[in-house]
Amino acid sequence: MPAFQEYFDPSHQMVRDSVRRFVEREILPDIDAWEEAEGFPRELYLKAGAAGILGIGYPEALGGSHEGDVFAKVAASEELMRCGSGGLVAGLGSLDIGLPPIVKWARPEVRERVVPHVLSGEKISALAITEPGGGSDVANLQTRAVRDGEFYRVSGSKTFITSGVRADFYTVAVRTGAPGFGGISLLLIEKGAPGFTVGRQLKKMGWWASDTAELFFDDCRVPVGNLIGGENMGFACIMGNFQSERLALALMANMTSHLALEQALNWAREREAFGKPIGKFQVIKHRLAEMATALEVSREFTYRQAAKMAAGQSVIKEISMAKNFATDTSDRITSEAVQILGGLGYMRESLVERLYRDNRILSIGGGTREVMNEIISKQMGL
Numbered sequence: 001m002p003a004f005q006e007y008f009d010p011s012h013q014m015v016r017d018s019v020r021r022f023v024e025r026e027i028l029p030d031i032d033a034w035e036e037a038e039g040f041p042r043e044l045y046l047k048a049g050a051a052g053i054l055g056i057g058y059p060e061a062l063g064g065s066h067e068g069d070v071f072a073k074v075a076a077s078e079e080l081m082r083c084g085s086g087g088l089v090a091g092l093g094s095l096d097i098g099l100p101p102i103v104k105w106a107r108p109e110v111r112e113r114v115v116p117h118v119l120s121g122e123k124i125s126a127l128a129i130t131e132p133g134g135g136s137d138v139a140n141l142q143t144r145a146v147r148d149g150e151f152y153r154v155s156g157s158k159t160f161i162t163s164g165v166r167a168d169f170y171t172v173a174v175r176t177g178a179p180g181f182g183g184i185s186l187l188l189i190e191k192g193a194p195g196f197t198v199g200r201q202l203k204k205m206g207w208w209a210s211d212t213a214e215l216f217f218d219d220c221r222v223p224v225g226n227l228i229g230g231e232n233m234g235f236a237c238i239m240g241n242f243q244s245e246r247l248a249l250a251l252m253a254n255m256t257s258h259l260a261l262e263q264a265l266n267w268a269r270e271r272e273a274f275g276k277p278i279g280k281f282q283v284i285k286h287r288l289a290e291m292a293t294a295l296e297v298s299r300e301f302t303y304r305q306a307a308k309m310a311a312g313q314s315v316i317k318e319i320s321m322a323k324n325f326a327t328d329t330s331d332r333i334t335s336e337a338v339q340i341l342g343g344l345g346y347m348r349e350s351l352v353e354r355l356y357r358d359n360r361i362l363s364i365g366g367g368t369r370e371v372m373n374e375i376i377s378k379q380m381g382l
Contacts, residue, residue, distance in 0.1 A: 007303050012075045015056065015066070019079035022051050027083040031209070035354065038201075038208045040088055042124075042166065048092060049121025053080075057096075058103060062111065063119040070310040074251060074303070081255035084351050086358035087207030089252065094163035094210075097245050098125035098171045101186055101237050105229035110188060114169050126167035128158040128189075128215055129238065136371045138173070138238060139181040143217060145174035147224070152176070152187060154195070154220040164213025165201050167191065172215075173234055181235040186228035195220030206357035243316065245366040246323045247309065250302045253326035253362045257295045260330075260337035260355045264288060267341050284340060291333045298322075298329040317379035320372040327363035334359045 008016075026047050034040040048054050057073040058064025066072035080089045095118050102114055102125075117123040134141050143156025154174055158164075170189045177183025189196060199214030229237050268279030268288060278284050302322045305315045334356040338345035345352045363369045 007071050007307060008075060009071075011066075012069075012071050015072050016075040016079050018051070019053055019076045020082065022048070022053060023079060023083050027085075027088065031083050031085050031088065034088065035085060035208050039211060040091065040209050044092065045121035045124060047121070049119060054092075054095060054121055055119040058099070058115070058119055062103070063116040068310075070306050074306055077248060077251050078255050081252060081259070084259060084354060085209050086252060086256065086355075086361070087204075087209035090162050090207055091210035093248070094127070094167070095119070095125040096248060097127040097162075097241065098167070098169065100241055100244065101171050101228050102169075102188060104240075105186075105237055106188065107225055107227075110226060110228075114188065118169065123168040124163050124166055125169045125171070126161055126163040127241075128161050128164070128170045128172040130158060130160045132157060132159050132214075136368050139184070139235065140179070141173055141175060141184065143172070143174050145176050145185065145187060145222070147176070150224050152222045152224060152227075154187065154189065154217040154222055156217050158215040160202070161213050161215055162210055164215055165198055165211040170215065171228065172217075173238060176234075177232040183232055184234040184238070185231050186234040186237055187222050188226040188228055189217075189220065189222050190226075193220055193222060204361075206354075206360055242367060243309070243319050246319045246372075247302070247306055249362055249366045250298075250305075250319070250322045250326040253323075253330040253359070254295065254299045254302055256355050256359050256362070257291075257298070257326075257330045257333040260334045260352055261288070261291050261295060263350075263352045263355075264291070264337040264340045267344075278340070287336055287340070291336055294329045295333060298326045302326055317376050320367070320375045320379075323366065324363070324369055324372045324376075327359075327369065330359045330362060 026044065052065055053076060055064035056066050056076045057069065059067045099115060099118055102111055118125045129138060131141050131143060143154065143158065145152040145154045168191050172187050172189045174185055174187055175183050176185040195218045197216045199216060202212045204212060265288060268284055269277055271278050305318045305322045308315045337352045338356050341350060341352050344350050347353060
């Protein structure tokens with residue numbers, strides 16, 4: 001991967017090297033077995049916590065490091081993706097969508113009770129927004145929380161929740177007010193809360209190594225102190241959280257493209273047909289050149305938005321563009337890689353086959369491609 005000195009300094013390289021060694025030591029030897037088993041050991045969270053990986057980007061006072069350093073997080077995220085399993089990365093990284101609202105807006109006592117234990121890997125955090133009847137339409141979510149003295153009573157359900165089966169802390173979007181975006185709040189709901197049950201682990205096309213679940217709330221009692229931010233202010237918290245999530249998904253898409261291109265290049269150099277390596281044929285050579293070009297453009301554009309975020313600039317439009325462009329690129333590159341590898345690209349023993357399956361969710365999660373286009377067009381004044 002190019003050095004991109006404009007974005008990464010020596011401390012970021014140290015992060016990259018440390019995470020790469022962790023992946024080589026703790027993940028790569030077992031990842032194929034974990035994929036087939038549709039899950040990885042909970043112990044991996046503890047190992048990642050002890051290695052300081054889970055804490056990257058979070059306050060030191062809560063057990064983190066590199067607070068506010070966007071490119072330390074970028075470097076760590078890219079190296080984790082070298083394991084070749086989007087599901088493992090999503091599962092291990094579910095704290096990065098569940099925890100930020102708690103860090104930013106929860107009461108100090110809640111923050112101190114939750115965050116250090118998640119960053120150490122002792123506990124697992126998840127974000128619960130999507131509902132069976134809602135999908136990307138966050139403003140119309142139906143799970144309701146009614147104030148009853150010192151508790152909220154929560155009723156409703158969530159689905160497609162990453163780390164939903166084994167999470168300990170759930171950052172849950174609920175309706176506390178009127179219809180629309182102005183009536184939404186966020187609550188911390190803990191596993192074992194009365195009236196809260198976790199449904200079955202869902203079977204997926206890709207991301208096999210992550211657990212994904214349905215959640216059910218039946219008059220679930222949640223202390224008022226578990227409110228994250230102000231009542232009816234949850235939509236703004238969710239939207240702020242989405243910008244980082246969309247950056248993470250763009251990075252994941254670019255690394256998916258990187259790994260698929262790497263596999264295709266290696267195969268083109270080694271595989272012979274009609275007396276010479278297939279990479280010597282113009283049709284394959286040009287296809288690989290176009291794949292590499294698209295990836296370079298996507299990666300540079302994504303890094304530019306990360307740099308703007310690091311500088312405190314708003315990138316609502318641009319990060320939506322980056323996510324769409326990166327996932328379009330990974331759609332193309334994973335498909336082309338399967339084609340170049342031919343029959344092997346269709347076999348489960350091939351990394352390219354897994355990348356092709358895992359890639360498909362990236363233009364859906366964190367806001368669909370169509371929602372991104374709505375955001376972009378609104379930011380353009382349309």
